[in-house]
Structure formats: C-alpha cells, structure tokens
Amino acid sequence: QVQLLESGGGLVQVGGSLRLSCAASGDSDKIYTMAWFRQAPGKEREFVGVNGWGGSTYFTDSVKGRFSTSRDAAKNTVFLQMNSLKPEDTAVYYCAATSGVVRSVRSEMSYDYWGQGTQVTVSS
Numbered sequence: 864q865v866q867l868l869e870s871g872g873g874l875v876q877v878g879g880s881l882r883l884s885c886a887a888s889g890d891s892d893k894i895y896t897m898a899w900f901r902q903a904p905g906k907e908r909e910f911v912g913v914n915g916w917g918g919s920t921y922f923t924d925s926v927k928g929r930f931s932t933s934r935d936a937a938k939n940t941v942f943l944q945m946n947s948l949k950p951e952d953t954a955v956y957y958c959a960a961t962s963g964v965v966r967s968v969r970s971e972m973s974y975d976y977w978g979q980g981t982q983v984t985v986s987s
Contacts, residue, residue, distance in 0.1 A: 864889045864890060865887055865888070865890050866887070866888045866976070867885055867960055868885070868886045868888070868978060868979070869884065869885050869958045869978040871884050872981030873983070874986060875948055875986070876985070876987075877986065878947055879948050879985070880944070880945060880946045881948065882944050882945070883899070883945070883956055883981060883983075884942055885897060885899075885941045885942075885978055886940045887940070887941075887960060887976075893962035894960045894961070895915070895916040895961070895962055896916060896960065896961050896973075897914050897934070897958065897959070898911075898914070898960070898968060898974060899911040899912050899932070899943050899956060899959070900959060901952075901954035902957070903953060903954040906954075908957065910968065910969040910970075911923055911943070911956070912930055912932050912943065913965075914932040914941050920932050921968060926945075926952075929947045930945050931943075931944045931946075932944070941958065945983070948983075949985060950985050950987045952985050953984050953985050955980040955981065955982050955983075956980065956981050956983050957978055957980045959974035959976065960974060960976045961973060
C-alpha cells in the first residue's frame with residue numbers, strides 16, 4: 864500500500880505563489896507517475912498536471928506557464944509550484960499516484976492512490 868500526504872495549501876492573494884508537496888510512504892518505491900488534480904466548489908475534480916517516469920511533465924492548458932512540478936526521488940516527494948495564482952485556481956488540490964501503466968494522465972481512473980487534499984484559496 865501507498866499513502867500520500869499533501870501539504871502547503873493556504874490562502875494567497877491574486878498573483879501570489881504557493882508550493883504544494885506530496886509525500887509518498889509505504890510501498891512508494893513502486894510509484895512511477897504522480898499527478899495533481901483539483902476540485903473547486905460545485906465542480907467536478909479536474910486534472911492539473913503530472914510528473915511522470917523520467918521526469919516528464921504535462922499540464923492542463925489553464926495552468927501552463929504558471930505551474931510547474933518537480934520530484935525529489937530520494938524523499939519520495941513531488942512538488943507543485945504554483946505562480947501567478949488566480950481566483951479560479953481556488954480548489955482542493957489532490958495528489959494521485961500509480962505504479963501501473965498510465966493510458967490517460969487526465970483520467971482519475973489511471974491512479975491507484977490518492978491523498979486527502981489540501982485547500983488552496985486565492986483571494987482577489
């Protein structure tokens with residue numbers, strides 16, 4: 864089993880920055896792909912970005928150029944750096960992971976493990 868623990872959420876003003884962390888524990892050596900999703904109030908959970916095997920990254924269009932992701936393999940931790948934050952970025956952010964083959968990085972079904980979520984609020 865793998866456990867994921869997110870941290871780093873909070874309240875920030877428009878244009879500000881936050882860095883989220885997702886630490887994996889348990890059988891975390893088996894994790895190859897880690898992704899970020901978010902869920903805004905009244906909306907479905909949506910894909911944000913992914914940090915794949917070998918360090919490849921991909922982001923949804925709405926955050927491209929503003930968000931980035933990195934991984935500290937030694938600490939089994941992935942980071943989501945969020946810059947130039949907008950009110951529409953307000954959501955609960957979830958970390959997801961899998962040790963399997965990912966056919967669609969945007970699909971929640973691709974991931975086996977989920978964190979509990981961390982709230983990000985961007986005030987205008």
